[in-house]
Amino acid sequence: MKTKLLSLLVCGTFLFYYSCKKDAVVADADLMVTETVDNLTPVIGTNITFTIVAKNNGPGDATGVDVTDNLPTGYMLVSSTATIGTVGNRAWTIGSLKIGATATLTMVVTVLPTGIYPHSVSILGSETDPSTLNNSALVTVVPVNPKVDLALTQTVNNSAPVVGTDVTFKITVKNNGTIEASGVTVSNSLPSGYTFVSATPSAGSWTAPTWTIGKLAGGASIDMSVVAKVNASGSYANTATVTGTEADSNTANNTATTTTVPVPAVTAKVTYDKDIKPLLTTSCTPCHVAGGSQPNHWDVYATTKSNINAIIDRTGRAQGSGGFMPNGGTKLSASDLALLSQWVTDGLLEK
Template identity: 30%
Template sequence: MRQHKKLGQLTLATLLFLIAGFAQAATVEFQVNWPSFARDNKIEFWNVAVDVEDRDGDLDTAETINSNLVTTIYGGENAICVPGFCSAPGVGNTSLTQTYTFNKVPPGNYRIEMFDSFGDGWNGGGNVTVFVNGTSIGTVSASGFGTSTNIFTISDPIAPTVTQTCSDVNLTGAWSSSGGTLQSTSGAIPIEITASSTGPGSWSFALDSMNTINAFSSSAVQGNTSLVADFSWDQTPGANGYDPVYQAVNSDGVSSNLDPGGIGSLDISFGGRTVNNAVVHLDRLGGVGGGVSNSARWSVDNAGVTLGRLAGVGHFNTYSNNSLMREMLVVSANTESSTNNATGTAAGSVVYQGEYSTLGFTLDGIGVEGAGGDAMELVVCVPQADLSLTKTTNNVAPNVGENVTFTLTVTNSGPDAANNIQVRDLLPAELDFVSSNPSQGSYASGSGIWDVGTIANGGSATLEIVASPNTAGVITNQAEIINSDRIDPDSEFRSGFGVDDLSDGIADDDEASVDISAGVVDISVTKSSLNDFVPGGSDTYTIVVTNAGPAEANNLAVSDNFPAGVTLNGNWTCTATAGSSCSSGSGGASGDSSISLNVSVIAGGQATITVPVMYSTDPADF
């Protein structure tokens, strides 16, 4: 029976506070000061998990499964022995200090045990200093046959539950294989998966269908075609038949036995396109070995990408250190996905929040040896929104100094809503900004950025910009969509204006431009009458609009409000020289007191408006 004694210089309360205080899966280091002649010394790093039998043969059925649940380069037993051997001479008449590192230690309850079979208490000089994420939490010294810490906790909160829409039409379906790459599509976006492994780890792939369990963020995932990714990491039982998968590795990189584990890499790429917030649905994650659950652990490698939980059963564990796995070392049966963690594998949905063209994952396995494999299934969904931009103007030929209105319209043809939409319309130097009127969001004339915000599937937003040309000539006003949190299936807003976004020879609908032709004109207006004023008499006014150029004058507004006692005596008429025009050749009715029309006059041309009028017979009307 092992003799468990309390820590010498490290208290239980200190361990609980310091290690539990680290929010994410930790890096745990043991700085071991091996004493002289340390041929009989050994250290074990234990995880406390449920067990129903005496696996280690110490006649203590309360003993827990011997598993350190850590990521190291090699697998095997978790004993940290004197460099070289556990039972043969390793250190001579001088002491030796070595550091052993456990990476990505997941949450759980742990203890450290120090063994000294000779009973000399590590010659009175040996000890272990424990570091968690680079911070020392104390030193343990051994005395007698064995010394054990009390149980301490390494905690890791679950990833936050978030929301992310992704239209069901974008779920991956059938997969094909070409040149070692697995291929499918998420809507219009190609999905490619490649995998590799180190050590004895290996991959195999097949097609299946997702379970019909209510564990996913969309019910359409149930029964959907899935890709089975079978990762095997260690199929060889240890010498005792129950030894855990992983062990520490000496600082010189030499494993303390020859039974390595394996690490896998899996990359999900999107055909060279940059995507945002891809959703991965997982099914049948984890299995069973030796009567307890095991699991592959997914850890995303992309810097700046964070894992968000969308849905899942209770034992679908998603952690804030961007890793996920099935709850491990639970007495379980290997059945289909279930809400019962004692009988089923895990299933759920996550979103990888961020912007990327490839999602890279490291997979390592957790469980007892001989059960080192996990055939999880996955379906990928990429949120997409087909945004388009149009631009019009109310006047393609304004005069210099005349206001002109440009109207921009952004339309979302879906299938998903798009957020954080931005459009840039930076007016050229030839246009002076006057005002703006967005249907939503805000426009900053200095930067030309229209922060549109969110547009739902099938929705649109408009922006009116009023500007005034300050220079004669052709003026081009360009606009483009420059941001969205959804990939556009037929455009790429990162390419810039005028670039064939997808090199497909098709005009890109995320940009638009309008040309106006502004002119400088010299306009003169004369008005004359045919007769002298006589009460009760009639007369004819003649209004002549002349343009001395050099540019054509377009849409000049001409109006004449008659003085009191004067009314229209029939229709007025308008004639123009060749190349010029009147908005109407005639108009008005007897009794009207004004006329109004538009004329366009070429350089050197004129428009003549003839207005018949009648004077009142009562002189008091004037």
């Protein structure tokens, strides 16, 4: 009541009847515009989509609503679609927008190699807008250059493997570029220090010595495990190289080499106590042991050691020939003869 009275009083006092009447009928309308893009770092030459949403926050309905949209020089328009209104050159004419209503403009554009990329839009209507802070929006896209950069890395699960065991090389290929690479292949010829066992690619196919990958998206990576047996000798530097169809922006990372330093297989050395004494006491009894007919006894370490050349000579002779030992017996087996030689090689150890 008090407000009404005051209003009447003010209007009456200043005689601004029409002005007071207009204020009472036409309410303010707070128009708002927002803008988003589906990719803030698109590759030059690709398409992106701007979504522009106009909204009337009230308190009254809005008329004569226009959105100004100056597409900057960094883009080429592909298509624009509005849920309401008509889209013209640099302007989206919405017309009426009721309280709470929204209208959406979807613009597909191609990102050009050069030009201005910050994209701003603004909204305006016929009514008084109580808040103009939300009447414009800006999206700043930062385009990236299209490029392919294939990078290869390689690791091995054991850099000091024992000869005769398996090692696993892991080869990883990544496309550090922004666009898909095609015709990607990795060449991996194992050097002479290894014998190929198996290759397991996470994708693509392996036909020695080539891992055929094909396409690899920008940012994507794949790997392959190669199992190899370590040979006793040869070259142990394993090199793998990746190549693709497109020009590679950085060829310094296309090759990687992993080198192992194998250690010899540990085999127990031949000793008198463990190997030689049991062999000779079995084959040379009763003549060359304590109480035997012969002066030299092979159940004594020192005696056996000092006569080893004669022992090898006599046991190496043909069965039944002159001086052949064991006298009147059967020739020692090849492995027993090898054991006698290996004892010399290993240093004639007692224990």
